[in-house]
Amino acid sequence: MASVTTALDVLVSTNWVAQHRADAGVRVVEVDVDTAAYDQGHVPGALGWNWTTDLCDTVVRDIVPKAKLEKLLGASGITPDSTIVLYGDNNNWFAAWALWQLKVYGHNDVRIMDGGRKKWLAEGRDLETTKPAVEPTTYAAKDPDLSIRAFLPEVQQALARPNVAMVDVRSPQEFTGEILAPPGLPETCQRGGHIPGAKSIPWGKACNEDGTFKSREELLALYGGQGVTPDKQVIAYCRIGERSSHTWFVLKHLLGYPNVKNYDGSWTEWGNLVGAPVER
Amino acid sequence: MKAEDFHERRDELGGWPVNIVSYKIGDTYYCTIDNVDPGARFARAEGPTRDAAEAAALEKAGRYLQQTRRRAPA
Numbered sequence: 578m579a580s581v582t583t584a585l586d587v588l589v590s591t592n593w594v595a596q597h598r599a600d601a602g603v604r605v606v607e608v609d610v611d612t613a614a615y616d617q618g619h620v621p622g623a624l625g626w627n628w629t630t631d632l633c634d635t636v637v638r639d640i641v642p643k644a645k646l647e648k649l650l651g652a653s654g655i656t657p658d659s660t661i662v663l664y665g666d667n668n669n670w671f672a673a674w675a676l677w678q679l680k681v682y683g684h685n686d687v688r689i690m691d692g693g694r695k696k697w698l699a700e701g702r703d704l705e706t707t708k709p710a711v712e713p714t715t716y717a718a719k720d721p722d723l724s725i726r727a728f729l730p731e732v733q734q735a736l737a738r739p740n741v742a743m744v745d746v747r748s749p750q751e752f753t754g755e756i757l758a759p760p761g762l763p764e765t766c767q768r769g770g771h772i773p774g775a776k777s778i779p780w781g782k783a784c785n786e787d788g789t790f791k792s793r794e795e796l797l798a799l800y801g802g803q804g805v806t807p808d809k810q811v812i813a814y815c816r817i818g819e820r821s822s823h824t825w826f827v828l829k830h831l832l833g834y835p836n837v838k839n840y841d842g843s844w845t846e847w848g849n850l851v852g853a854p855v856e857r
Numbered sequence: 858m859k860a861e862d863f864h865e866r867r868d869e870l871g872g873w874p875v876n877i878v879s880y881k882i883g884d885t886y887y888c889t890i891d892n893v894d895p896g897a898r899f900a901r902a903e904g905p906t907r908d909a910a911e912a913a914a915l916e917k918a919g920r921y922l923q924q925t926r927r928r929a930p931a
Contacts, residue, residue, distance in 0.1 A: 610891075610897055610898050611889060611898045611901060613901070614889075617882055617885075617887055618858055618860065618882045618883075666889075666898065667891060667897060667898060670897075695865075695878070697860075698860035698863055698880055699860070699863045699865075701859045701860060701861065701863070702859065702860075703858070703859060704858045704859055704860060704882060705858060706858070748892075748894040749894070750894075750927075754928060755927055755928055756925055756926070756927060756928070757926075757928075758925070759892050759894075759897050759899075760873045760892040760899075760922055760925045761873075761892055761897075761899035761900065761918060761921040761922050761924075761925060762892075762897060762899055762921075762925075763924070764926075769928060779894055781894060
């Protein structure tokens with residue numbers, strides 16, 4: 578069985594960040610759905626990464642290329658020994674997307690600030706609008722770890738494998754095909770519905786109202802109750818792979834499931850694929 | 858500098874549940890509106906008062922939500 582990372586290694590509180598944000602070796606980074614939020618005010622000393630430009634290949638549809646990530650981390654003053662603390666809006670949605678990509682490229686110590694931007698603001702903690710001065714580094718990333726990333730062929734093969742649990746983390750209306758995209762966002766697929774056999778467990782169910790993650794017991798009940806158990810290979814997907822990176826984080830790092838992959842092609846791949854089976 | 862006057866509430870807009878968050882930083886009120894599930898921010902605005910920021914954000918949100926089509930079950 579793969580080693581299990583405990584929640585204590587990957588989740589820190591707003592109090593912890595307030596106390597340790599300026600420690601040597603700690604780099605706090607904000608990653609928001611709303612890319613303008615960072616400029617309103619952010620955790621003092623935090624950098625801001627833009628998910629639409631910094632955390633993807635902007636030409637080919639893909640996650641951030643290795644060389645581009647190395648450049649981003651180097652410009653952020655991060656070394657392979659740094660503790661990266663990520664936080665963001667919307668229950669840390671895109672902070673989890675950044676964490677998953679950093680894990681793909683083998684960064685060891687990446688953590689999420691529990692409750693994210695919302696909790697920091699609601700608690701009335703210090704903010705600043707200036708961007709911190711950074712001493713650049715040269716960062717060498719590891720080769721991508723594809724044990725945590727699922728591509729289309731593996732998902733297609735998984736349809737016939739009973740030991741695979743497919744988790745659709747989109748909203749129930751997307752799962753049933755009633756809508757093709759979250760309300761208010763553009764439709765980006767040709768067909769609605771879900772991958773046959775997938776269980777509907779919306780990603781946000783893993784969080785409390787204040788944006789923090791639910792307890793281990795509650796999370797085990799949420800996923801285990803749908804048959805998503807640690808003895809199975811789990812593949813999580815959503816529309817474009819970001820919401821499912823949040824669920825991947827919960828299953829892999831908060832619950833310690835040994836074999837969890839994020840299918841970042843997700844519904845915008847499957848729902849546009851000619852001949853792909855769809856359930857509603 | 859700190860966020861002040863942080864408010865969050867649920868409402869319904871165009872038949873969809875939405876989450877409305879507003880707060881003040883400095884002299885500016887910010888308002889963001891996200892769909893409750895999945896919880897994605899899809900409209901935001903700012904203004905000199907909470908009411909002004911919310912009104913502008915709600916107007917945008919209403920327009921975007923009109924583009925969401927419901928399909929009949931298969």
